[in-house]
Amino acid sequence: MPLYTIETTYRFPHFRQRTFEASTPEAVCRLALEDEDWDGDGCDYETIGETYITGIWLSPAANSGPAILVPNCFDETVQRKADIFGELLALLQERARPQGLSRDEFEDWLPRALAAIARADAVLSARRGEMQ
Incomplete structure (x- = not known):
């Protein structure tokens, strides 16, 4: 029987809360997205995403054997x-x-x-x- 290595992933959201001065909601959203300072960020444990498949290899180790296409129903x-x-x-x-x-x-x-x-x-x- 063949050995497969499966890589699974889930999203783990981080957040930050900042105050910006702007003329419109659209302008403040752009400011927030352009802000690269993530000091004081937090983890949102309540909205961890679903587990999904990100890789399959016909091998006893990831990235060492032939990669197999993940069926999209597992994405x-x-x-x-x-x-x-x-x-x-x-x-x-x-x-x-x-x-x-x-x-x-x-x-x-x-x-x-x-x-x-x-x-x-x-x-x-x-x-x-x-x-x-």
Whole structure:
């Protein structure tokens, strides 16, 4: 029977609390993200993330044998959501036709779909705070 080495991981959040002066919530968020001083940070033991698989090797030791692709069902849930996000966005971006929808239903759906597409594009472009 083969020997496998499995690497599992979980996220362990650290936090810091700082006070900044800024004109808007968006501006203060940018200041906080740009601040590299983590003196006085804390550990958030109550929100430790789920355990997920980050590596598999056909070997009795990590990184020493052939790496095996981790089935995505064992990846972190937030990563699995992110992986499908682009696919779902592409489906939304397809030309919308009012098939099966009344004209009123379509006219109600279209602005919401366009707003969702704009927010999703902002997420994919990593533009923090530009779209809500």
